[in-house]
Amino acid sequence: MRQVKPKKFLGQHFLKDLKIAQDIADTVDTFPQLPILEVGPGMGVLTQFLVKKDRLVKVVELDFESVAYLRNEYPSLEDHIIEDDFLKMNLTRLFDGQPFVLTGNYPYNISSQIFFKMLDNKDLIPCCTGMIQKEVAERIAAPPGSKTYGILSILIQAWYRVEYLFTVSEHVFNPPPKVKSAVIRMTRNDVQDLGCDEKLFKQIVKTTFNQRRKMLRNSIKPILGAESPLLQEELFTKRPEQLSIQQFIELTNRVEIELRERNP
Structure with missing residues (x-):
């Protein structure tokens, strides 16, 4: 069967190096008892190593040409090839509500969206591994105080060890992307409850980092209002990248109390 032509609009860059594919596949071995879901298998360069692990493997692929190729080249996967958009799927139905490991050579154009979906299903996904754009990987793994520390860093590190x-x-790709890539592994930490209003936490993180050069007192005014006495405190003279996850949690609680007292 002829090779699948990479499609730019799907962000496809097919990995050619089998040693790297093997190394990526081996990142799932921290949870050897769990089934695997691979996103965007393309022509199966990663799949061929995953199916050797004596575990249930399912793959989800949006590209009809890749689906046809996989069905032809991996007949044993026939019942486990899902032709769908991962971002729109109900993940609780995949393995009868059981946890699974998520992996893949993720399309660069939707990698952040994939990880936001992972967070929405964090109780189902104790481990997520795979290859993404190097810049995104650095943002996810960034510590407080660094230039790459931001929304993805905080929202993911709140729940996962990166x-x-x-x-x-x-x-090592066809076609070669214009940037380097990186392989990461995210493993659920022991946090079961952030200790704050999660919705407000996300709102504060996103609001402050969308204006990351401003001090908190300026970026958070839309939430608290310009007259809030909280804005005069020293904490609000900092910029968002200076705050740890715990400090953002504490900030969320302070803001929630202020809003509750104002609107009992």
């Missing part, structure tokens, strides 16, 4: 595993050259 490991930046290794960097991948652009020259």
Whole structure:
């Protein structure tokens, strides 16, 4: 069967290096008892190593040409090839509500959306591994105070321990992307409850980082109002990248109390 032509609008860059594919596949071994869902298998360069792990493997692929290729080349996967958009799927139905490991050579154009969906299903996904754009991987793994620390860093690290595993050259893909890639692993931490209003926490993180060069007292005014006495406190002279996750949780609680007292 002829090769699948990479489609730019789907963000497809097919990995050619089998050693790297094997290394990515091995990142799922921290949870050897769980089934695997691979997103965007393309022509199965990663799939061929995942199916050897004696575990249930399902793949989800949006590209009809790749689906046809997979059905032809991996007949044992026939009942486990899902032709669908991962971002629109109900993940609780995949493995009868059981947890699973998420992996893949993720399309660069939707990798952040994939991880936001992971967060929405964090009780189902104790481990997520795979390859993404190096810049995004660095943002996810960034510590407080760094230039790359931001929304993705905080929202993911609040629930997952992040490991930046290794960097991948652009020259091992067809077509070569314009940027380097990286492989990461995110493993659920022990946090079951942030200790604050999660919706407000997300709102504050996104609001402040959308104006990351401003002090908190300026970026958070739309939430608190310009007359709030909280804005005069020293904490609000900081910029968002200076705050740890715990400080954002404490900030969320302070803001919630203020809003509740104002609107009992």
